[in-house]
Amino acid sequence: MEWHGYRHCRRRHHHHCSVLLMVVYLLVDVLPASLASGSTGDDARALMQFRSLITEDPYRALVSWGGRGNLSASPAPLCGWHGVTCGSRGRRRGRVTALDLSRLGLAGAIAGSSSLSTLTYLRRLDLSQNRLHGGIPLPLPPSLEHLNLSHNALQGPVPPELGSLCYLHMLNLRYNNLTGSIPASLGNLTSLTVLSLTSNNLSGRIPGALGKLRALTGLYLNGNMLKGSIPSSVFNLSSLQHLVVQLNNLTGTLPPSAGDRLPLLKLLSVDSNQLHGAIPVSLCNSSNLEVVQMLENSFSGFIPDCLGIHLKNLWALILDFNQLEANSNSDWRFMDSLTNCSNLKVVGVSWNKMGGLLPGSTANLSTSMEFFSIGFNMVHGQIPQGIGNLVNINMLYMYQNNLTGTIPDSIGKLKKLSNLYLYGNNLSGKIPATIGNLTVLSRLSLEENMLTGSIPSSLGSCPLETLDLQNNRFTGPIPKEVLQISTLSTSANFQGNMLTGSLPSEVGDLKNLQTLDVSGNRLTGEIPASLGNCQILQYCIMKRNFFQGEIPSSIGQLKGLLGLDLSRNNLSGRIPDFLGDMKGIEGLDISFNNFQGEVPKRGIFLNASAFSVEGNIGLCGGIPELKLPPCSNYISTTNKRSHKLVMATSIAFAILGISLLIALFVFFCQTRNSRKGEHALLLISDQHVRVSYTELVTSTNGFASENLVGVGSFGSVYKGTMMSNEEEVVVAVKVLNLQQRGASQSFVAECETLRCARHRNLVKILTVCSSIDSRGLDFKAIVFDFLPNGNLHQWLHPREHGNQTGLSLIQRINIAIDVASALEYLHQYRPAPIVHCDLKPSNILLDNDMVAHVGDFGLARFVDHGQHSLPDISSGWATIRGTIGYAAPEYGLGNKVSIYGDTYSFGVLLLEIFTGKRPTDADFAQDLSLHRLEFGVRRMFQQIAC
Template sequence: MLTRLLSLSLFLLLASAATNETDQEALLQIKDLISEDPLGVLSSWNRSLHFCHWHGVRCSRRHQRVAVLDLSALKLEGSVSPHIGNLTFLRAIFLENNSFHGTIPEEISRLLHLRYLLLQDNAFQDLGVTLPNLRGFYGGGNKFSGPFPTLDKNYISGNIPQEFGNLYNLGALYLSENMLEGSIPQSIGKLSNLQGLRIYKCSISGQIPLSIGNMTRLSVLDLGGNMLQGSIPVTLSNISSLEELNLGDNLLSGTIPEQVFGLSSLIILYLHQNHLTGQLPHQVGSLKNIGKFTIAANKLTGEIPKSLGDCVVLELLYMQDNLFEGTIPSSFKQLKGIQDLFMSYNNLSGHIPSFLGELPFIKNLILSHNMFEGEVPTNGVFRNITAFSVVGNVKLCGGIQALELPTCSQEIPENKNKAVLIRRILIPLGIIIPVFLLLACLWAILSRIRGSTKEIPSELSLQIQHLKLSYAELFQATDGFCSTNLIGEGSFSSVYQGNLDSANKIVAIKVLNLQKPGARSSFLAECEALRNLRHRNLVKIITSCSSIDLKGSEFKALVFEYMPNGTLHNWLHPSSSEQQQNGDSLNLVQRLSIAIDVASALDYLQHQCETPIAHCDIKPSNILLDKELCAYIGDFGLATVCSTTTAQSNHLQTCSIGIKGTIGYVAPEYGMGGEATVQGDVYSYGILLLEMFTGKGPTNSMFTVNSSLHNYVQTTLTDQVLQIVDPQIRLQMEDENETKANCKYSVSTLENGLRSLFQVGLLCSAESPKERMDIRDVIVELHAVRGALLRA
C-alpha cells in the first residue's frame, strides 16, 4: 500500500513538473520572437530562476501555472509566438504600448480561461481569432483587419473606442449584451466594409451618428435595448442593402423619416418602445419585403396609412400602445400572410372588419382597448376565443358566446308609437329576466359538476402564444403535483416545475391554496395585474387555469415561463444542497446588474403604465433569474392599481388596501394604517438592495428590536464599508486579485462604488416616503456605479 502511495505521489510530482515545464518552454519561445528589448526586462527570463519570478509573469497560487502575462509599456518590438497557446492557465494578456506587429496567432483561441486581452497601441495587423470567454478587449491603435472576435454576452466595458474606425476591412462587429457606455463614435462610419453591426442591449447613450449612413454594405444594424436619444438619422436611407434594422427599446424621439421606408430591402424593422411622434408616413407601403414591423409603445398619431396594406408579405405587425385613430384600412385584406396583428391601446373606431377573420394564417389578433363599435364578426379567427381579444371596447355587441357581449339590437322605425314600444319591450323583459337568471344559475351548477375548464378572460393570455390547459394536463406535467417537483411556496400558493408534453417545454405552475383566506383575491389580483403588463424584467405568464380537481374541489393555477436559476433568495441565502449544486455565488457585477433589472421593472410599473401599479411585495424570493441571470419580478398576488393624489404636501401614487407585504420589507407607514404607495415599493427595493450587498436579510437574528438592517448599514457606512459587504463578494475579489485584470479595482474605487450602492439603499429605505428616491434616479445612480467599476 505504501509503495502505491509513493508511486502515485511521484506520478503527480512528475505531472506537475511536466506542466510547469510546458509553461517555461512556451515563455522562452515567446522571448525568442521579441527582437528588441531596450530596457533589458527579459534578461530575467532564463532557466536559473523559476519562471514564476520572471519579469511580467504572475502565476496562480495553487498550481504555480502562468495566469498573467504583463509586458505592457516596455518598448518591446517583435511578434507574438504561437506557443502562447500552450499557457493553458492564462487569464490575462497585457501587451499594450509596445511595437508588436504581425498577426495575433490563432493559438490564442485555445486559451479557454482567457478573460482579458489588451493589445492597444501596437502595430498588429490581423485579429482573426475566436475568444468566446473574453471579458475585456482593448485593441485601439493597431491596424487590424479580418473578422472581429466573437465577444457577445461578456463583460466588455468602457466606451466604444474611436479606434474601431481604423478597422477598415472589418466584416462584422458584434458587441451585444455587454456593459458598454458612452456613445457610438462618429468614426464607426469609416467601417465601409462592415456588413453586420450588433450592439444590442448594452448601456450606450447619445445620438445615432450620422456617419452610420456611410456603412453602405450593412445588411444588419441592431442597436436595440439601449438608451439612444435624438432622432432617427435620415442617412440610414443610404444603406440600400439593409435587411434588418432594430432601433427598438431606446429613447429615440421625433418623427420617423419617410426616407427610411425607401429601404425596400428591409425584412425586419423594429422601432418599438421609443418616444416617436407624428404620423406613420404613407411611404411605409414601399417596404415590399418587410416581414416583421413593430412600432408599438410610441406616441404615433393620425390614421393608419392605407399603403400599409401593400406590405403583402408581412407576418408580424405590432402597432399597440400608440395614438392611432380612424378605422382599420380595407387594404389590410391584402395581408394574406399576417400571423400576429396587435393594435390594442389606440383610439381606433368604427366597425371591426369581417375580412380580418378571413386572413388565412392569422394566429393572434389583438384589438382591445380601442373605440370599436357594432357587431363582432364570428368568422375565422373570431371563432377562437384564445386567438383574439376585443376587451375594452365598450360599444361592441354580438360575437361568439364566450365574449359574453350584449346582443346587437336592431334599429326601430321612428314612426312607431312609443307606448307600444315600451309595452313590447318591458313586458317580455319581466318574463325573460327571471328565466335568464334561473338558467344562469343552472348553467353554473352544471359547469361545476362537469368540471369544465374555463380560461379566465385575460388580454395578456391572448397576446402570447396561448396554451389552453386542463387540470389533467397540469396534473400529468407535475407527476401528480409530486413534492419532488415543488420548487417554491408562498403565502397563498405552491409552485411546481412541470413538463408540458403538448408544448414540449418546462414551465412553472403556481397552484393556489384556495383554503387560505385571501388566496382567491390574490389570484384575481395577479390575473388583473399581469393582463396588460409587458416588460422584459417582469415574469412572463403563459396561461391560467380555473377548473375542478380530482376531489371535486375548485382548482386555480397560473402557468409561467420556467426560470432555471430560481430565485434571488436562493442565491443570497442558499441551503447546503443549493450551495453544492450552484457552486459559485453571485459576484459584484452580477448583483449590480440584477439590481438594475429590478429597478427597471419598478420604473415601468410606476412611471410607464397608464396607471401606476404597486407590487406591494418586493423581496428576494419574488425575484426570479433566467439562465443568463437576468432578473424578473414575479408574484403579483398583492399588486394594486394606484391613483394619483395631487395634494400639495406630496405627490404620492396611492392605492387603498390593507397592510400587505412581508415582514422586514414592508414600508413603516403601512403599519400605521397608511395607504399603500409606489413609494412603499421603493422602500422594499431599498431593503432588497442592502440585503444583496451585505448578504444579510432584514430579519437576520443579529437585528433586535432596537436595530435593523438599515441602521446597521448607516452606522458603519462611513469608515467600515468593506467590512459590511457580503463575505462572498470579498472572497471573490481576493480570488480574482491573482490577475491584474481583476485587481483593477483599487481599494478606493471599490469602497466608493459600494458606498454609493449602500447610500442608494439607505435613501430608498428612508422612513419618510417623501425622502425616498425616485426609482428613475435609482437607475441613473446604479448605472453610474457600474460604469465606474468597469472603467477602473
C-alpha cells in the first residue's frame, strides 16, 4: 500500500508527497527491529507455549522446535523451525509472519490457548488436516490475513471475536465439528476474500451481515444444517465468484434479481436444500456463469431459454430432482439455446416433470458433452439419429420415459460411452450390432422395453460390468460371446424374454459375476456343469424355463452362493446332498420340478422358511414342517410286493368307483338342465374376417410377456383386447412358432377343423391372421374366445399353479359330460368323423360357468374309411399323435388314427379327473400303472353316449 501511494505521487509529480512517503517508509519499514514492540524471543516463547499443547507428532515435524516448553533445547534458530516463516526486512525482520503446520497428523487440545495472539506480525495461519480438537485459540493477532484451521476436530461455536480481525483475507474453518450459528460479526471482516465454513454442524440462518463483505470472492457454507432463506444481501456482492450453499436445510426462493448484481459469478451451487419457486431468469445476466447446480430442491416452472444464449461459458447445468416442467415444444427451447454453449459438458434434468417431445437439437449439443440425463420424466418421441455426434459423451441416461422407435445405429459412434441407461421406455426393434463398437461400455441397461430379435453377439466386444436386458422380447439363444465377457461382475440379467436353446457352457467364463438371472425364458437342456467355475456368483436364478436332468454337482463348488432358484423347470433325480452342505446359502427354491426321493435334513433344509420343494410329488421325508410322507423301504423286494398288493386293492376299489361314476354319468346326461354353452360374443361374421398383424400387436400390447397365458408345442397363447361393435372384447391369440417343424400343418389342421365344427363344448374360433410380421417373416395366428378359468390341468393339480381350491365332485362330473359331448359330436361328424388326437387336461378350457370346451385342434384329422380329406402328408406333424401318457398304445406301433384313440385318451382323462393322479405319476410302480387301471374299463367307455 505504501509503494502504491508512492507511485501515485510520482505520477502527479508531487515531489513533496513522494519525499514524505519515503520518510514514512523509512520510519515504518527500515527502523531496526529492536525499536519495534516485542521481539524474536517473544515469538519463540509463544510458539513453544503452543508446542506444549501438542500431544502427538507422528512425523516428528516439531523436532526442530526442541523439547516441549524448553526453549534452550531448540537445535535451530526460530526462523529455521519447521513450518515457520519470518519476515526479511523492516519491523518484520526475524519476526514470525506465517505458521504452516498442515497435514502433519498433529493431535492435541488447543482450546483456550492465547499464545498465538502475541505473534504480532502473523499474517497467515494454517493448521488444516490435523487431529486438533477443542475451540479456536483466541484472541488471535489482528494482523492475521489468512486463517486456515480446516480438517481438524475443532468444536463449539464459531468465535465472534474473529470479527475483530479486520485485516483477515481468508477464513477457512472447513471440516471441523463447529456448532451453533454463524456470528453476524463476521460481516466486519471487510478485507475478507474467502469464507469457508464447509462441513461443520452449524445451524441457524445465514446472517444478512455477510452482505457487507464487498471484497468476498468465495462463500462456502455447504454441508451444514443452516435453515431459512439465502439473504438477498448476498446476491449484491458484486465481486462474488463462487456461491456454494449446498447440503443444508435452506428454504424459500431465489430472488428474481438473483443474477443482476453478480457479474463475476462462475459457480452457483444451491443443491440439496428445500428451495422452491422458479429459476430466476436474471441468472442469464451473470454472463460468466460456468456451473449452475440446483438439483434436489423443489424448483418448479420452466427452464429459462436464455441460459444458453447469454451464458456462453456454461459447462454444467444440473437441475435433476426438482419439479420442473415441459409440456410443449416451446418449453424445450432451453435445449435449443444450449447448442450455443461450446464448452458444455454436463446437462442433467432427470427426475422432474418434463414431458413433450424430445427435441432434435439434443444431437446438436456441444461435442464436448460428457454427461446427459433426462431420466425419469415423461418425455416421448424418438432418440435422435444424430446422437452419434456427441462423440465425447461418457454417460447417457434416458431411462423411465415414453421414448419409442429404435435405438439408432449411430450409437456405435460414441466410443467414450461407459454408461448407457435406456430402461423403462417403449423402444422397439433390435439392438444395433454397432453397439459392439463401444469399447469402454461398462454398464448397459435396456430392461423394460419392447426390444425384439436376437441378442447381438457383438456385445461380446464391450467390457461390460453390468448387463440388464430383462423384460423385453428377445428371441434365439444367449450368445456365447456375451457369456465370455470376463469383466461382467455385477449382474447379467436376461429374465422375462423368449430366449431359446440351451445355456452355453461358456457361462463358466463369468468368473467375476455376482448375479445371473435367466428366468422366465424357454431355455432347454441341462444346467451346464461349467457353472461351478463362477466362484464369485452370489445369486443364480433360472426359474420358469425347461431345464431338465439333474442339478450338476459342480454347483456345490460355489462357495459364495447366497440364493439359488431353479423352480418351475423339468429337473429330475434326487435332491443333491451337497445343497445341505453349502454354508453360506440363504435361499433355495427347487419347487415344481420332478425331483424324487428323500429331502435332506441338514444345512438349509432345516429352515423351512429358507427353501421350497413343493410341487415335486416324488419327494418324501425331510423336516416335519414339510408334511411330506415318510420315506419307506419299499424299494426292497419284500416291500415292493406289499406295495403292489396295496395298489391292487386300491385299483379294485377304483374300478368299482368308476362303475358308479358311469351310472351317475348317464343319469346326469339325461336329467341335467341345459346350460349356457356358447358365449354371446360375436367378434366377426361367419366368413371369419381376418385381422391384421398390427391389430394383434396392439391388442396384446406387443405380445407382452405379462399377457402370455400358455405355451404349447407349436406356439404361444396371449390374452388380448379387441374392438367389436365399439366394445372391448377379451380374446385369446394363438401365435404359431413357424420355426417349429409341423407348425404350419398344425395351423391348417386347426383352421380346417374349427372352420366347420360348431358345438357348445368346443372352443370358438373368432378369426385368423396370416400375414408378415415386423421382421418381414411369415406370421400366422388364430383368435379364439377367451375362457377366463384356464385349463382343466390347473384345477386338477392346484398346488402346481398356486390355486387355493380344486374341483367339487359335481363339477368334475359336469366337466366329464362336457368333454364326452364334444367327442360324441366330433366322432359323429359328417361327412367325415374328426379325431382330436391330443385329448388331455391342458387342452380342456373352462369358461365363467365352469363349462368345459375342448381346444387345441393342431393335431386333428378327418377320417372316413381310410380316406383322409385332410392329408397325412409326410412331416413331423403327420407322425405326432398325442401326448405320452394319454395317446393310445396302438399309435406307438404306427397304426393310423381312429376315434378309438380318442376314446382311450378320454378314459385316461376320466381317471385323472376323479383320482387326481396323472398317468405318469411315480406313485404307480412298474406294471401297476394308471394305464393298466384304464385298460380294464376301456370297453365300457367306448359305449358311452350322451
